Amino acid sequence: MLVISLILLSGCHGRLESREATGAGNAKIPEPFDDSKPIELVFWAKNDTNKVQTAVYTNAIKEFEEMYPNVKINLRLYADYGRIFADVITNIATKTTPNVCITYPDHIATYMTGQDVVLQMDDWMKDSRYGLGGSEVRFDSPKQEEIVPEFLAECVLEDHYYAMPYMRSTEALYVNEDMVKKLGYELPEVVTWDFVWEVSEKAMEKNEDGTFKINGQKVMIPFIYKSTDNMMITMLKQLDAPYSTAEGEVLLFNDTTKGLLEEIYKHAKSRAFSTFAISSYPGNFLNAGQCIFAIDSTAGATWMGSEAPMLDIHEEQVVPFNIRVMPIPQFKPEEPKMISQGPSICIFNKDDPQEVLASWLFTQYLISNKVQLGYAETEGYLPVTLKAQQSAEYRDYLSRKGEDDDHYSVKIEASELLQKYTSDTFVTPVFNGSNSLRSAAGQLIESTAKSARRKEKMSDAYIEKLYADVTSLFQLDQIEVKAGKKVSFGELPSESKTLLIVIPCIWILIGLYAFLTKRKNRKKT
Incomplete structure (x- = not known):
């Protein structure tokens, strides 16, 4: 057994050295792409029943298959990213993940807890033949320097690229400018939180018949925030307050958070503020x-807007108004900060390198100009490449603002907003559990707003209990904080696992042998 353990020790050393040097398990780029071999890929994406977006996907697949006739791509569309995340997690266990998936970095961080599940793209991006802008790519692929650096940086997890950005958006403040003026205010270039709270409370004044003075209706919710996750995270970022560390340390529950919740409580109690979860979609009320x-x-x-091409309410309910598309409220207007959001593309490792190469080529095609421009024009998304943003086609698209529904002015202004403030956007640290922490941040606001409506008392005891309840609900106390780069037992090579079992067995046998020998000698004497 000692001899065997020495052999295993030698084998273990060789395996660890190999993993460190070459990243064993991450697919390697084949020398040539074998276009004689039939390859079938599975592509998962999200779509909100938008037929134009679906057409962008199907056209991209058709065009790619024409360039690579041996590749067939099967598209599966989901209604939301949460379902994609859940299905990927399920399929990791059965080794039936898709080849290419549009998802979020928070989700990818969880996928990566499985060994070598997600393709590390560093070497693939730099390859002179099949990398970004490579010589053997059969279409005009963007070079790495032609991708918006802020968006590409969001795809770095554990110091490596595990995704490509697909589309980017941010949050915007959509304002009924007519009502603001009617209340006696003028909109500044960048509004503050104090301004929004003040105007919102002013709008709660009522007539004697119970209707609101500002609109003559029985319903008025001056301020509605769609994503309370983003609301809390952004407020903390603007105040330079802690949220989490890159290692997974939860810092959300601090005095700044408490102060924000106390402010939100006041305006939720007066009904001047509400959320999507409580009141429904803000655009409908707007x-x-x-x-x-x-x-x-x-x-x-x-x-958004009384002339919006995708209204969710009956035309008879629409009240015409002048709409402004503005940056979200700020605590420091001179240092604006807004969250960057939008999906990225990840590739899953497979046993066949040719299959992975086909997946990588298709991923590159999704960030080529034709696909980027086609998708960006469906809604207020911004292309993720400078190559697409600076193209004559995209400049022409922006210049035709207000021409028709395809060039709806609010949609184009939303894209221009992100283009202008790209350098002021931020993302939160990504780790296994960061998705749960995001949800917890939003739950703090949702719970506080509901408590205010129920007229529960706001106190230190209330905040303390809220923190404890949210921690338990989202299992934040179970998030593993990384102290440097650690390797779990599950990530060890099989030889190492065997060695760790064999060594204790040897010591047990040695101890047993010593005990029996000593006992035998006593009997002899």
Whole structure:
């Protein structure tokens, strides 16, 4: 057994050295792409029943298959990213993940807890033949320097690229400018939180018959925020307050958070503020003249405004108004900060390197100009490459603002907003559990707003209990904090695992032998 353990020790050393040097398990780029071999890929993407977006996907697949006739791509569309995440996690266990998936870095961090599940793209990006802008790529692939650096940086996890950005958006403040002026205010270039709270409370004044003075209706919710996750995270970022570390340390529950919740409580109690979870979609209230400030993604711009091409309410309910698309409220207008959001593309490792290469080529095609421009024009998304943003086609698209529904002014203004403030965007640290922490941040606001409506008392004891409840609900106390780069037992090579079992067995046998020998000698004496 000692001899065997020495052999295993030698084998273990060789394996660890190999993993460190070459990243064993990550697919390697084949020398040539074998276009004589039939390859079938599975591509998962999200779509909100938008037929134009679906057409972008199907056209991209058709065009790619024409360039690579031996490749067939099967598209599966999901209604939301949460379902994609859940299905990927399930399929990791059965080794039936898709080849290419549009998802979020928070989700990818969880996928990566399985060994060598997600393709590390560093070497693939730099390859002179099949990398970004490579000589053997059969279409005009963007070079690495032609991708917006802020968006590409969001795809770095554990110091390596594990994704390519696909589309980017941010949040915008959609404002009924007519109501703001009617209340006696003028919109500044960048509004502050104090301004929004003040105007919102002013709008709560009522007539003697119970209707609101500002709109003459029985319904008025001056300020609605679609994503309370983003609301809390962004407020903390603007105040330079802690949220989490890159290692997974949860710092959300601090005095700044408490102060923000106390402020939100006041305006939720007066009904001047509400959320999507409580009241429903902010755009519907905005378009019906029942909301002044609606915060939603720039990707949702086609639903905003009395002339929106994708209205969700009956035309008879629409109240015409002048709409402004503005940066979200700030604590420091001179240092604006807004969250960067939008999906990225990840590739899953497979046993066949040719299959992975086909997946990588298709991923590159998804960030080529034709696909980027086609998808960006469907909603208020911004292309992720400078190559697409600076193209004559995209400049022409922006210049035709207001021409028709395809060039809806609010949609184009939302894209221009992100283009202008790209350098002021931020993302939160990504780790296994960061998705749960995001949800917890939003739950703090949702719970506080509901408590305010129920007239529960706000106190230190209330905050303390809220923190404890949210920690338990999202299992934040179970998030593993990384102290440097650690390797779990599950990541060890099989030889190492065997060695760790064999060595204790040897010591047990040695101890047993010593005990029996001593006992035998006693009997002899």
